[in-house]
Amino acid sequence: MRRVRYGDLSFQVPEAWVDFSIVTLAGGDSTKFAPSVTVTRQERTAGSLKDQAHRQLKDIRRQFKGHKLVAEGEQTLGEVPAYRLEHQMLSPERVRVRQLQYFFERGEDLVVVSLACADDELAARRPQLEAMANSFVIHPERER
Secondary structure, three states, X not given: OEEEXXXXXXXXXXXXXXXXXXXXXXXXXXXXXXXEEEEEXXXXXXXXXXXXXXXXXXXXXXXXXXXXXXXXXXXXXXXXXXXXEEEEEEXXXXXXXXXXXXXXXXXXXXXXXXXXEEHHHHHHHHHHHHHHHHOOOOOOHXXX
């Protein structure tokens, strides 16, 4: 068994279990689209971070109308190598949304940090969203 920790909660799970957890936090200070951060973990697949990001890009294009890849590239989050995709798309409520996604590896996991807000609010929110992304810290395995 291994111990998994989320905030002030910890519990044990079998060693072979895969962490598919999703963490989502949202703000309520927009009348258009609630700004949010979502963190997911999934099994890492073969290839570079760019390869893994582009595999997910295919699914995003199928799921969201009006999708446009605005920017992409390698980036470091703190001291962690990451790959960034920046999307523009329509929400189901037909609000134009901007999403910044950061992909990085943690052991055998691929961690994806997605930050989103209304597209026309991005200029004002970008410093806050990028500060959130750059604040991510990977703790030693024993603290997970």
